[in-house]
Amino acid sequence: MRSPIAIPPARPAPPPISLREIFPWFAFIGILAALSVYFVGAEQGAYALLPGHAVHEFLHDGRHLLAFPCH
């Protein structure tokens, strides 16, 4: 006897992603995160890599929002 409820066919499982394939993305995201933390948290005063105050002023609100010491 057939069931009146249609059961959809099973979907194939997505192919697994190996660590070798995903490691460059982890490294890339880690570098971006480290640069973001540096520029938001430490790009000022004696630790500034870039001359001037443009980067400091651009990220100033983010610095205060994330409770990094500023002034």
Ligand SMILES: [Zn+2]
């Ligand atoms: Zn400030």
